[in-house]
Amino acid sequence: QCPHKWKKVYCTLCNSKRHARDRCPNIWRVYLLRDDSSQQQDDNNEKKQKLPIERIYCYNCGVNGHFGDDCPERRSSRVPNEDGSAFSGENLKEDMK
C-alpha cells in the first residue's frame, strides 16, 4: 500500500486528471496556424478534403490509416504516453477528424 496520501490532480486548463495546471502540455504544444483567411474562400471545399490519408502512418504498428496514439494494438514502446502526443487524430482541425 502506498503510504502517501492520495493527492488529487486536476488541470484547469484542459480538464485532464493526469497533470496539474502548471504542467499542462498545452503550455508548450501551441501551434501558430497559417494565416490563409484570404485563400480560405476560394478553396475552402478543396482544403477540407485535402488530408492525405496515404501519408498517415502509425508509429506503433506501422500500418497506414491511423496515428500512433490511436492504435488498437499493444503498445510497442515501454515508455508510457499519458497525455497524448502530436501523432493523434485529436491533433487535427475539427473538420478533418
Place this chain on the structure above:
Amino acid sequence: LLTTDYPWIINHDHSKQKEIADWLTMEIRDFVSYISPSKEEIKERNDTIGRIRDAVNHFWNDANLHVFGSYATDLYLPGSDIDCVIISEKGDKDSRSSLYALANFLKKRGLATDIEVIAKARVPIIKFIDPRSKIHIDVSFERINGLEAAKLIREWLNDTPGLREITLIVKQFLHARRLNNVHTGGLGGFSIICLVFSFLQMHPRIISNEIDPMENLGVLLVEFFELYGKNFGYDDIAITTANGYPIYLPKSDWKGLQQLRSSFSLAIQDPGDATNNISRGSFNLRDIKKAFAGAFDLLTNRCFELDTASFKERIGKSVLGNVIKYRGKQR
C-alpha cells in the same frame, strides 16, 4: 563584457514572447544562424577543396574529386570534417597502391599532414588535415552512393521547410552527448536527417497544411523528441522513403532486412538500396532513445518553469541552452 554559456542569445532576447513555443522557435533560428558558417569560413572550405581537387587532377588526369556528406548538403556543424570521393573514368583508383600513392603525393605537395591510410576497411579511405585551414578531410574512392545520397538530401531540404533547422539542432544535441558517431553505435548524419524528414512529413499539422513549419520550429523540436524518445515502436517499425515521401513499414514486411542482434533497433531503408539498413551500425539505440526522452523532459520542464516566471526573471534566459550544450569556440 557580457559572457554567457549561450552566446547565441546575446542581443537576441525573446523573453517577452507570450508563448514559450514562439520563444523557442526564435531561439532555434538564432542558434542556427550562430553556428552557420560565415562568408570567410565558406571561402576557406571552398579554397581547401579547390587545392586538393587541383592536386588530384594533376596526379590522375582521368579522375575527379567530388564532395558529399554534410558539406555537400550544408548541414555541417563548425569544425566538422569534409567527405570527398575520387571517381575516375576507369574506376581503378580504389586499389591499395593508389591510396598510398595519392597519400604520398599530397604529403610531398604540402597539402596534407597527420595522414592515415585506412586500406583494410569496408570502405577504404585516406584521412588527413589540410595544413592551411586545419580542416579534417576524408577521401574515399570510386563510390557514388554518397553522392547520390547528397543529391537526394538536397531535394528533401528543398521540399521540407524546417528540415535543415531541426536537423542541425538534433545533430548538435547528439554531438554534445557523443551519440553521433556510428563507430561507437551512435546515429550517423544520414540517419538523423531521415528521422527528422520522416517526422516532419508525417506530422498531422503539416500533412493537413495547417502550419508553416518555419513558424513552429519550437513545438516541432519538442515533438520530435517526444516521438523518438517516448512513442516510436523501434521493435516493430522501419522507416522507408522508397516512394519519395517517408512512410512506416512493419519490420516483418521488409524483405531482405538483415537480422540484428536485438529487435530493439533502428531500421531505416537506404533509398539507394532496399536491402540496406542505413542505421544498422547504431547499436547504442538504448542511450539514443533515453537521450531523446531526456531532451523532451528538459525542454518541457523548462517551458513550465518559464511559463510561471515573471518577465523580469525571464530576461536573458535560454530555453534551449541546457539541451544542446554548445561548447564550441566563441564565434
